[in-house]
Amino acid sequence: MKKLLEILRSQGRHWVGDGFPVRSLFGYNGDAPAVSPFLLFDYAGPHLFEPAGRPRGVGSHPHRGFETVTIVYDGEVSHKDSTGGGGTIGPGDVQWMTAAGGIIHEEFHSEGFTKTGGPFRMVQLWVNLPAKDKMSPPHYQAIKSADIPAVDLTGGKARIIAGDFAGTKGPATTFTPVNLWDIRLEAGADVELPLPEGHNAMIAILSGHVTIGGKAVGEAEIARFSSDGAGARVRTDGDSLLLVMTGEPIDEPVVGYGPFVMNSETEIRQAIDDFNSGRFARVAA
Numbered sequence: 451m452k453k454l455l456e457i458l459r460s461q462g463r464h465w466v467g468d469g470f471p472v473r474s475l476f477g478y479n480g481d482a483p484a485v486s487p488f489l490l491f492d493y494a495g496p497h498l499f500e501p502a503g504r505p506r507g508v509g510s511h512p513h514r515g516f517e518t519v520t521i522v523y524d525g526e527v528s529h530k531d532s533t534g535g536g537g538t539i540g541p542g543d544v545q546w547m548t549a550a551g552g553i554i555h556e557e558f559h560s561e562g563f564t565k566t567g568g569p570f571r572m573v574q575l576w577v578n579l580p581a582k583d584k585m586s587p588p589h590y591q592a593i594k595s596a597d598i599p600a601v602d603l604t605g606g607k608a609r610i611i612a613g614d615f616a617g618t619k620g621p622a623t624t625f626t627p628v629n630l631w632d633i634r635l636e637a638g639a640d641v642e643l644p645l646p647e648g649h650n651a652m653i654a655i656l657s658g659h660v661t662i663g664g665k666a667v668g669e670a671e672i673a674r675f676s677s678d679g680a681g682a683r684v685r686t687d688g689d690s691l692l693l694v695m696t697g698e699p700i701d702e703p704v705v706g707y708g709p710f711v712m713n714s715e716t717e718i719r720q721a722i723d724d725f726n727s728g729r730f731a732r733v734a735a
């Protein structure tokens with residue numbers, strides 16, 4: 451079994467633009483090797499939005515050096531980016547955007563959700579790229595809920611977004627070995643999750659309460675495990691929504707500045723200079 455090492459929590463809520471009330475459960479300015487290959491975890495909501503006339507969100511901004519993965523639980527998000535990628539994703543859908551060498555995008559609530567308002571909840575997870583792929587061409591994977599296979603568990607189910615769960619493979623293409631599982635468990639479930647040996651592994655509790663290794667873990671907390679050992683046993687104390695992330699650590703320096711995450715200060719200065727000089731493509735009109 452893997453060893454439970456620590457519980458990660460946010461230091462409070464902040465708004466990303468006017469659309470995303472976010473709790474950051476970890477970021478690359480913390481213990482980056484401990485969470486590698488992941489860089490950042492923002493839990494937006496749950497939040498009830500009133501109907502509005504104009505979509506809330508965040509306007510054009512760049513990224514370089516990694517991937518942003520957006521998972522929607524409630525509400526709808528519309529994206530548009532400089533590769534011509536984009537679209538609207540709703541509950542159960544995932545957008546896996548490879549910023550790599552550079553992308554500019556905008557992220558707003560959909561027109562439809564803006565008009566009706568309602569409950570909103572999503573996760574945005576940043577996944578690092580190895581140095582050799584950081585400057586590769588940007589691209590976009592739109593993964594619809596119907597394309598994500600589910601595995602039945604005793605007292606719940608796991609949807610496999612990326613990687614492999616007991617032989618069931620997720621649709622996302624990744625640069626390094628990564629598992630991403632959306633798991634729902636009923637109260638009283640007691641499951642062993644197949645977290646692989648050699649992967650850094652974390653379980654985010656989005657709602658509910660669970661007990662892992664004798665420790666209680668609650669809403670908006672992440673249980674972080676050792677890379678050695680395999681598997682973790684989770685018991686639920688109420689209906690629970692979990693997001694499980696595991697990945698082979700990328701053993702390279704992490705140097706970040708806002709939306710750019712590279713391997714050195716020189717590459718960060720280059721990213722800022724490239725962006726300021728208009729060398730990132732513009733968001734297509």
Ligand code: MN
Binds near residue numbers: 555557
């Ligand atoms: Mn963004």
